Amino acid sequence: MPPKQTKGEYxxxxxxxxxxxxxxxxxxxxxILGGKTVIQADCTIxxxxxxxxxxxxxxxxxxxxxxxYCFLSRSxxxxxxxxxxxxxxxxxxxxxxxxxxxxxGSVVEAALIGSYVHIAKxxxxxxxxxxxxxxxxxxxxxxxPNTVIPSFSxxxxxxxxxxxxxxxxxxxxxxxxxxxxxx
Amino acid sequence: xxxxxxxSEAVTKPPTILASSIVIAETAAxxxxxxxxxxxxxxxxxxxxxTSAHGPITIGEYCIICERTQxxxxxxxxxxxxxxxxxxxxxxxxxxxxxxxxxxxxNCKLGPLTxxxxxxxxxxxxxxxxxxxxxxxxxxxxxxxxxxLERHIESLRILIPSNPSKFMN
Numbered sequence: 440m441p442p443k444q445t446k447g448e449y450x451x452x453x454x455x456x457x458x459x460x461x462x463x464x465x466x467x468x469x470x471i472l473g474g475k476t477v478i479q480a481d482c483t484i485x486x487x488x489x490x491x492x493x494x495x496x497x498x499x500x501x502x503x504x505x506x507x508y509c510f511l512s513r514s515x516x517x518x519x520x521x522x523x524x525x526x527x528x529x530x531x532x533x534x535x536x537x538x539x540x541x542x543x544g545s546v547v548e549a550a551l552i553g554s555y556v557h558i559a560k561x562x563x564x565x566x567x568x569x570x571x572x573x574x575x576x577x578x579x580x581x582x583x584p585n586t587v588i589p590s591f592s593x594x595x596x597x598x599x600x601x602x603x604x605x606x607x608x609x610x611x612x613x614x615x616x617x618x619x620x621x622x
Numbered sequence: 623x624x625x626x627x628x629x630s631e632a633v634t635k636p637p638t639i640l641a642s643s644i645v646i647a648e649t650a651a652x653x654x655x656x657x658x659x660x661x662x663x664x665x666x667x668x669x670x671x672x673t674s675a676h677g678p679i680t681i682g683e684y685c686i687i688c689e690r691t692q693x694x695x696x697x698x699x700x701x702x703x704x705x706x707x708x709x710x711x712x713x714x715x716x717x718x719x720x721x722x723x724x725x726x727x728x729n730c731k732l733g734p735l736t737x738x739x740x741x742x743x744x745x746x747x748x749x750x751x752x753x754x755x756x757x758x759x760x761x762x763x764x765x766x767x768x769x770x771l772e773r774h775i776e777s778l779r780i781l782i783p784s785n786p787s788k789f790m791n
Binding site: 463465483485487488489491516518521523526527528529530544546581597598 | 649668669689690711712751752753770773774776777780781782
């Protein structure tokens, strides 16, 4: 009898997303993956924390939107930010651009992450942070809630501050097409 | 990757005392042998791990325990998390005062990735931030924050499907 065929670690969707079987994805109906995104094992995505609105009101039901060629490493967490506004608490949608790398064990609660952003491992991106395009965030950085990081920055420290500018050619180094092909 | 061998400890179902108004996700993990007590209006997110293998766990009222947190008392004296505590994502709690990653009854706030060492006692209203800096919060906004927390719990009540019966015994 031939040995039982082992299942691959990743499930590949029609649009080329590679999602690990060991990832924890909650509320998948509220998550949009742009395609060619890799989600590694143990990665947690909280799509169930969507906007809460009064009954009868129309709510956009997207909690997390991720662009193309993103890479979510092992044990990373994506979680929409929440706050109390006009006496009601609600979570707000989180948007992530293309070619975004999230390192191992990082927790992301940003409102917006642009394209070509590299978040190294063990970072914490605070609630409602906005990170523009072409940003590199170094290992162990803690970005405070509501921070806005401009384009072409190198960010480090606790709290994370811009310590240097990236060169205009940085975008090439931040492309993730090659990593996608490796998986 | 080969599957990790399951420890026998993880299978034991601990005795639980759960208040009726709690919200606990089905995929939360309550394991161990000592009792776990959870107060009213507390929210346990999916994949939170409460391990009472070495001592009992007591969680107060109006707490939020987020996903991927690990709460495990180191000895038989157990661990108490006071009322109104938020334990944020990825926090590891072994101390007895309810030092989570956010606010506790004594009204402390621990920033992300900060560490409190073994045997340390943190006074009320302390804020630990950055790489270990500390200050005393004298703003007196405790009541306001408590109200925000109650609203937060109300909205989580809608979002998180609760299944306390799974953990009852």
